[in-house]
Amino acid sequence: MSLLWIIIIGLGASIIGGLISGRLVIRKVTHDTKRLYARQIKEDFEIMSILLFMSARSFLELIGYHIKDFDANQPKMIEKVNQTIVNQVRKEYQREYERRLLKYDLSKLISQVEELVKDITNETTGFNSFFSKYPLHASYFDALYQASSAVELIIFWRNQIPEQINEEQKRICISNVTSYLLDVLDCLLKASSEIKYYCKAKAWTWRLIVPTTRT
DSSP: OOOOHHHHHHHHHHHHHHHHHHHHHHHHHHHHHHHHHHHHHHHHHHHHHHHHHHHHHHHHHHHTOOOOOOOOOTTTTOOOHHHHHHHHHHHHHHHHHHHHHSOOHHHHHHHHHHHHHHHHTOOTTHHHHHHHHHHHHHTTTTHHHHHHHHHHHHHHHHHGGOOOOOOOOHHHHHHHHHHHHHHHHHHHHHHHHHHHHHHOOOOOOHHHOOOOOOO
């Protein structure tokens, strides 16, 4: 083998080794940071999500969805069970949302939307308060960041309701609130599973030896 080929192979191996090492370092830092942040936000996340889940359940029950099996109680809730319920509600909603919303008194729907947004924006336990307190922490959990976007859209459509002239337009706003509410529930359930996982996870180095099973 010529000297040139030895040099090329050596450089290639160095580059590949560097890339692998860099990727492992990034994964280690990300894993251990999530592990630390999950433990720091766990208690406030549970309080916030309980309030939002209960408010969401009241709103969905008002428009006729039977979701009594949706368990809002952290930390013992089973996210997969709640996720199945949310997915089922979403399918029903997409199939018949116009007819369903037309069945119910508009003033009651608006009142429930107001209560929902009031809980979301609660200064101590609401989602906005949580996100303001933990912006860096939340950025490490994709589902939390996605929930934040959906929450902002809920607030936007709620603020559009008084601007609309007729009932049909107001019901469209409420329909959009409902759609984004389901997105928030979906994201928070995913975030809950992830936070629980990282709270129990070993440090990344130990995880290589004793893997933590994701529930």
